[in-house]
Amino acid sequence: MKIAVIGAGLGGLLSAAALSKEHDVTVYEQLDMYGGRFTNLPYKGFQLTTGAFHMIPHGPTGPLALLLKDVGADVEIVRSKPEGTVLMQDGKLVSAMNFVDVLSPATKLKVPLLAMKALGQKTGTAADFLKGFPDMLPLADSFCGWALSATAANTPMEEIAAILKNMQKYGMPGIPMGGCSGVVDALAGVVEDNGGRINLSTRVDAVKVEDGRATGVSVAGQNVPVDAVISNIGHQLTSKLYDRKYLEPKYAEVLTKVKPSAGIKICLAAEEPLVGHPGVLFTPYTRRVNGINEVTHTDPSLAPKGMHLTMSHQTLRSADMQQEIKLGLEDLKKIFPGKKYSVLMVQSYKDDWPVNRISSGYDLGNLTPVKGLFVVGDGAKGKGGIEVEGVALGVRNMLELFEKAYG
Incomplete structure (x- = not known):
């Protein structure tokens, strides 16, 4: 044919x-x-x-x-090792695989039941599903923002259920x-x-x-x-x-x-590692940035010798692109206090050149x-x-x- x-x-x-x-x-x-x-x-x-x-x-x-x-x-x-970490409000890092450690004792007790229920959920959004669990919503927004350039409020829970099943089936991230x-x-x-x-x-x-x-x-x-x-x-x-x-x-x-999904990527150059590993750094407690990666730990050829390439992503939450970029840049200063880096490029994805x-x-x-x-x-x-x-x-x-x- x-x-x-x-x-x-x-x-x-x-x-x-x-x-x-x-x-x-x-x-x-x-x-x-x-x-x-x-x-x-x-x-x-x-x-x-x-x-x-x-x-x-x-x-x-x-x-x-x-x-x-x-x-x-x-x-x-x-394969990325570790798969990812979560940046807490106090600046500490926890493994993304052990995210329950960041939850309140009351929520921790309900996580097994929530997980089982999530896999079969067919209606509502991820935010609807987590109603009553406010300490889990920032984590959900960070994941949805990083992985889908969306918020928990505009992501169908049925899609999240399918994603969770695929994570169990196929495993975690890797770098080509x-x-x-x-x-x-x-x-x-x-x-x-x-x-x-x-x-x-x-x-x-x-x-x-x-x-x-x-x-x-x-x-x-x-x-x-x-x-x-x-x-x-x-x-x-x-x-x-x-x-x-x-x-x-x-x-x-x-x-x-x-509608398409829209987002902003900020690319940073640094002589010292900012994230410190090749997995995803999830940032649930920022105003805009959802997640960051630093793949030069695995493939140094993606940056000049002795340098690291660090990239952040955030879903676009308003039509004011300049304000969204400003908030993202401010987030990065708070995420990496005292670190020396330069902004290589800020890229936006929307309309006919969207995230999805x-x-x-x-x-x-x-x-x-x-x-x-x-x-x-x-x-x-x-x-x-x-x-x-x-x-x-x-x-x-x-x-x-x-x-x-x-x-």
Whole structure:
């Protein structure tokens, strides 16, 4: 089959690497680079990122690692040890695996029952679930902010339950050697080795549809006939590429309601370690920063010799971007008192360059009203998939749907 992939982000490259084993695949990317929000951004000798952190939520045993192995992408992923720590109000650190130590005695007694109940929760938000347990809400906000760029109040508890199950199943974070580029470079290599093509600086203007089925794409005014289309640009942007007569009313209505998640990343340079380990530092008692990582303990090549790269993340809580950045910078001063560091870059993610095209827990799956047109990426994640793990789960599901449709 002849397949067009729109967008060379992580979802598009995973799809192309898998499908190019047996099919004729061409990837079209409007930027002059592949990787989207999951690649390295060289700056002053540091390897910053265009979006995602140099961290994979379930490390070498998670959905992304398994799919990379399946498609033949050789990526070394090193498990983070410790997995994470929590910064307390008094400045002390506790293991993220022993977070119950920070809770009140009354809440500690109820944690086992809460955990069992959480795994089966189907309704409400995480904040609703924790009503009556105010000492757990900051921890939930820190986790949701770090992992999903959301708050506990706007994250469905059903999604949290699925995440908890995946944490039990797949394990904890890991770091890809070479950072994000280590992953997408390997995938691009697989696509090309399989005979596929990645066309950069090439925009798809339209998806051609006949009798409700995708039959081609328009590129620079030229119609390219295809048998199927995989879109990595999200449901909303994808829906603008084909004739609106094929846009089902219920689907169109849903598209008007879903929203992207937004966040801010602050990148720091320091000669001495700030976090002190390669896991996640959760910061539940700050005004804005949700979590921080320092992956140069595992991969020193991501910074100049003798330097560390430290990156913080915070979900965007208001429309005043400058105020949000200011509060994040103030948080970092309090988190690292007396430490010497410089701010390399502040990056914001929203609108058409968001953290997720659709907030976690509200993903719309891989299907569209047009037969043969599938969506992958961070607007079509699998249930309970944290960021790139969700992208991998979504691609895996798309491949199953593809196989059912075409054999």
